[in-house]
Amino acid sequence: xxxxYPKALLSGALDLMxxxxxxxxxxxxxxxxxxxxxxxxxRTMLACESAGYTGDAWSHGNWFCGFWVGLLTAAHEHSGKxxxxxxxxxxMRLVAQRAGDPNxxxxxxxxxxxxxxxxxxxxxxxxxxxxxxxxxxxxxxxxTTRSGAYISSWGPLDDPRGRASSAIDTMANIPLLYWASxxxxxxxxxxxxxxxxxxxxxxxxRPDGTLYHAVEYDTTSGERIRGYTFQGYSDESxxxxxxxxxxxxxxxxxxxxxxxxxxxxxxxxxxxxxxxLDGRDCPPWDFTDPDPTPTLDSAAAAIMAAALLDIGSLxxxxxxxxxxxxKGVSLLTGLASGHLATEQSHRGLLMHGCYSKPHDIGPDAAxxxxxxxxxxxxxxxxxxxxxxxKYAPLPG
Ligand code: GLY
Numbered sequence: 306x307x308x309x310y311p312k313a314l315l316s317g318a319l320d321l322m323x324x325x326x327x328x329x330x331x332x333x334x335x336x337x338x339x340x341x342x343x344x345x346x347x348r349t350m351l352a353c354e355s356a357g358y359t360g361d362a363w364s365h366g367n368w369f370c371g372f373w374v375g376l377l378t379a380a381h382e383h384s385g386k387x388x389x390x391x392x393x394x395x396x397m398r399l400v401a402q403r404a405g406d407p408n409x410x411x412x413x414x415x416x417x418x419x420x421x422x423x424x425x426x427x428x429x430x431x432x433x434x435x436x437x438x439x440x441x442x443x444x445x446x447x448x449t450t451r452s453g454a455y456i457s458s459w460g461p462l463d464d465p466r467g468r469a470s471s472a473i474d475t476m477a478n479i480p481l482l483y484w485a486s487x488x489x490x491x492x493x494x495x496x497x498x499x500x501x502x503x504x505x506x507x508x509x510x511r512p513d514g515t516l517y518h519a520v521e522y523d524t525t526s527g528e529r530i531r532g533y534t535f536q537g538y539s540d541e542s543x544x545x546x547x548x549x550x551x552x553x554x555x556x557x558x559x560x561x562x563x564x565x566x567x568x569x570x571x572x573x574x575x576x577x578x579x580x581x582l583d584g585r586d587c588p589p590w591d592f593t594d595p596d597p598t599p600t601l602d603s604a605a606a607a608i609m610a611a612a613l614l615d616i617g618s619l620x621x622x623x624x625x626x627x628x629x630x631x632k633g634v635s636l637l638t639g640l641a642s643g644h645l646a647t648e649q650s651h652r653g654l655l656m657h658g659c660y661s662k663p664h665d666i667g668p669d670a671a672x673x674x675x676x677x678x679x680x681x682x683x684x685x686x687x688x689x690x691x692x693x694x695k696y697a698p699l700p701g
Contacts, residue, residue, distance in 0.1 A: 310637070344650070352367055356406075368674075371417065375422055376676060397420065411474075416435065416481060453500060458475050475554075548575070552609060556571045568620065
């Protein structure tokens, strides 16, 4: 069953991306864009900045740099212009140094969106090897406890704070493990991802179907010591982007394992999120924020749109699948018609993202990951099979 989508609207958004990427490449220098400043210009960061603690303060470092490569590659696929591929390959040489980074789960994001896609497009073995090296680093973050194993999110594993931490974002890093399992034939990558998915189900999901942003584990027993937030409104709040990461990762887990249980879980979390969204075209940064006009997070909608399209592809019932695909299309249509950064002074593709409201970084801004997942979601419709696989329906 083929779902309808507004082709001209989405192609127009990709045209806008192509134009802006070339304009930005001419001026940004060696740094990589991550959020826009209040005047609409990009703030940039060097690719080499790893995550880490300064005293007790945690910095995520540059987990955005791969997304820029992904956008350049998508621009190549959309426009057919070789200059975009050349730019992507040049930028990749700056990102490559992060493949062995031992400090963060974010190497999943970085190499999922860069070397993996370049390998897909060019078949360059060096790109496959680089993505595999990053996946090995991610797998090495698996902490095994008496009641399961999880991928530690933040910090060096020999730092007890890092070893005990896991964030919901990690669910969207594990697709690199599933890719590595297929690419190398080594099922241990998939098993690590699956173990993380199971532990996250136990520790992060509240009885009402909303999620913790982060969990501190007892590294011996595997019990949750506490659920808390880093970027959300409060420890018990419903940070809208977190559910997007979770649904995206559980859909990928369903595809990698063929197990319906993960698809059902993705659907359960998505249903709660859509209920909280309540028909709006873009969620607030946190559903629990009592502000009557809260800061929005278009990135949360973009990630969820990609995940809903995946649910649509995976669903064994074609009518139900089409229903989920339509929900994804509807979110994308809302973003492309109401939140595109069409003004020349405003860089980036999607306005109204929110990187971290508590830290006052990019609230109400274009955010690099929002642009990337918006494009990845659109590519599922406009450039099928080019950036990501279209998942096959699970057995009924
Ligand atoms: N670190 C992932 C996020 O900000 O959503």
